[in-house]
Amino acid sequence: MAIIGNNIEKAIHLLRDGELVAIPTETVYGLAANALNEKAVLSVFSVKERPAFDPLIIHVHAISEVLKYAEAIPEKLMVLAKKFWPGPLTLLLTKKAIVPDLVTSGLPQVAVRIPDHPITLALLKEINLPLAAPSANPFGYISPTDPAHVDQQLGHKIKYILDGGPCKVGLESTIVGMENDEVVIYRLGGISIENIEREIGQVRLHINLSGDPKAPGQLKSHYAPRKPLYVGDVCELSKIYGYKKTSLILFGNTDIEIHSVKTYQLSATSNTYEAALKLFKILHDADADASEIVIAPLLPETGLGPAINDRLKRASVQ
Ligand code: TXA
Ligand code: MG
Numbered sequence: 150m151a152i153i154g155n156n157i158e159k160a161i162h163l164l165r166d167g168e169l170v171a172i173p174t175e176t177v178y179g180l181a182a183n184a185l186n187e188k189a190v191l192s193v194f195s196v197k198e199r200p201a202f203d204p205l206i207i208h209v210h211a212i213s214e215v216l217k218y219a220e221a222i223p224e225k226l227m228v229l230a231k232k233f234w235p236g237p238l239t240l241l242l243t244k245k246a247i248v249p250d251l252v253t254s255g256l257p258q259v260a261v262r263i264p265d266h267p268i269t270l271a272l273l274k275e276i277n278l279p280l281a282a283p284s285a286n287p288f289g290y291i292s293p294t295d296p297a298h299v300d301q302q303l304g305h306k307i308k309y310i311l312d313g314g315p316c317k318v319g320l321e322s323t324i325v326g327m328e329n330d331e332v333v334i335y336r337l338g339g340i341s342i343e344n345i346e347r348e349i350g351q352v353r354l355h356i357n358l359s360g361d362p363k364a365p366g367q368l369k370s371h372y373a374p375r376k377p378l379y380v381g382d383v384c385e386l387s388k389i390y391g392y393k394k395t396s397l398i399l400f401g402n403t404d405i406e407i408h409s410v411k412t413y414q415l416s417a418t419s420n421t422y423e424a425a426l427k428l429f430k431i432l433h434d435a436d437a438d439a440s441e442i443v444i445a446p447l448l449p450e451t452g453l454g455p456a457i458n459d460r461l462k463r464a465s466v467q
Contacts, residue, residue: 150300150304150305151171151300151303151304151305151307151308151309153300153309153310154309154310154311154312155268155311155313156311157268157271157272157275157311159309160172160272160309161272161275161276163308164181164182164183164189164276164278164280165183165276167182167183167186167188167189168308168309169181169182169189169192169196169307169308170307170308170309170310170311171285171293171296171299171303171307171310171311172208172266172268172269172272172280172282172311173266173268173269173296173311173312173313173314173316174264174265174266174269174282174316175235175236175264175266175316175317175318175339176237176264176316176318176319176320176321176322176338177284177286177292177293177294177316177319177321177429178284178285178292178293178294178295178296178298178299178310178316179208179264179283179284179285180193180196180197180282180283180284180285180299180303181208181280181282182280182281182282183278183279183281184207184252184278184280184281185247185248185278185279187249187251190205190249190251190252190281191251193281193283196303196306196307197283197286197288197303198287198288199283200288202254203254203283203288204253204256204260205252205253205260205281205282205283206260206261206262206281206282206283207248207252207259207261207262207279207280207281207282208263208264208273208280208281208282209262209263209273209279209280210235210270210273210274211263212230212231212234212263214273214279215240215263217245217247218244218245218247218248218279219240219243219244219245219259219261220242220243220244220245221242221243222240222242223327225332226242226325226327226332228348229325229345229348230263232348233340233344234262234263234265235263235264235265235266235270236263236265236340237262237265237318237320237322237323237340238262238322238323238325238339238340239260239261239262239322239324239325239338240261240262240324240325240326241258241260241324241325241326241327242258242259242261243257243258244257244258244259245259248279258326260324261279262322267313268311268313269311272311284321285302286298286299286303287303289370289371289372289373290302290373290374290375291372291373291374291429291432291433291464292321292429294315294316294319294426294429294430295314295315295430296310296312298429298430298433315430316426317426318339318426319339319425319426319427319429319430320425320428320429320453320456320457320460321338321339322336322338322339322340323336323337323338323339323341323345323456324336324338325345325352328353328355331352332349332352332353333352333353333354333355334352334353334354334355335355335356336356336459337354337455337456339425341451341453341456342354342455343451343452356459370463371460371463371464372429372460372463372464373463373464373465374432374433374435374436374443374464375436376435376436376441376443377441377443377466378442378443378444378445378461378464378465378466379442379443379444379445379465379466380444380445380446380458380462380464381446381447382446383397383398383399383402383405383444383445383446384405384407386444387407387408387444390442390444391407391408393440393441393442394410394439394441395408395441395442395443395444396410396411396412396413396435396440396443396444397409397411397412397413397443397444397445398412398413398415398435398443398444398445398446399412399413399414399415399446400414400415400419400446400448401417401418401419403417409440409444410438410439410440411435411438411439411440413427413431413434413435415427415428415431415457419449420452421448421449421452421454421457422452422453424448424453424454424457425453425457428457428460445461445465447461447462
């Protein structure tokens with residue numbers, strides 16, 4: 150198992166040496182490597198068992214740092230950067246040559262974000278290197294929102310987990326880029342569509358649910374527990390699958406009566422931000438409990454509802 154601690158100096162030492170360190174962010178824990186060290190980046194792919202066609206996000210601590218690795222930030226994306234950074238926003242920008250092709254899987258754009266976590270911001274300032282960091286989970290499995298999740302999943306493969314407590318957003322960043330003059334959202338995440346559109350007007354969604362590997366990171370089988378997860382109308386699903394030992398996930402609806410081994414509540418007050426915060430922890434817990442299957446609802450399409458539904462659909466049996 151890895152050492153879990155809050156020693157930033159130790160993390161810096163390991164990262165400078167080309168080792169991997171799990172780092173806290175406000176979204177999910179990341180599996181970090183020096184983005185400029187190709188050998189270290191290669192080990193991110195191997196530790197995660199992640200295909201090389203799925204590029205990595207680099208993390209920096211300031212907009213001035215972003216411009217060391219990207220050519221420019223287009224005006225509309227700059228509005229978002231100034232409003233939401235540090236925070237759960239990732240921008241796709243034309244990369245500079247200094248960024249290894251391995252990081253971007255050969256694509257001309259690099260994904261960059263400034264995470265909103267005091268420990269990781271302090272680490273980034275001091276190390277003065279960009280950190281490539283995908284979510285710190287084995288490829289396709291549930292993302293980690295606390296150090297124990299990382300340790301359970303990857304603790305045997307890495308030396309150190311920087312402990313920043315539980316993540317306060319709980320869903321990965323929203324990924325935004327530009328095509329011609331249009332702003333496009335490629336992954337729904339911790340910043341809602343409404344909040345983005347309030348700043349820059351209407352944007353286009355290009356979210357791929359088909360499982361087409363040409364759309365990196367948007368593979369259908371993702372965020373998945375090991376046991377079958379069924380999503381939709383929980384009462385209907387329970388009628389079909391309820392003969393199996395069931396874990397039930399609810400969003401509000403506290404008076405629902407379905408027989409289950411265990412019931413988890415995403416948000417008793419039907420708040421999608423609270424649900425985002427709890428989603429991956431509940432999926433981890435449901436995966437470890439005594440049930441055979443997990444049943445979950447789809448959320449209303451407001452706030453972080455669409456991002457949560459995206460995760461649930463990708464994680465489910467279809
Ligand atoms: O919140 C987050 O974004 C977390 C934390 C650790 O920062 N990171 C994260 O990384 O979710 P990951 O690797 O699990 O998902 C990043 C996704 C990739 O799967 C890919 O879809 C997209 O970001 N991406 C990264 N670089 C890209 C690029 N150059 N072009 C297109 N998509 C890219
Ligand atoms: Mg991931």
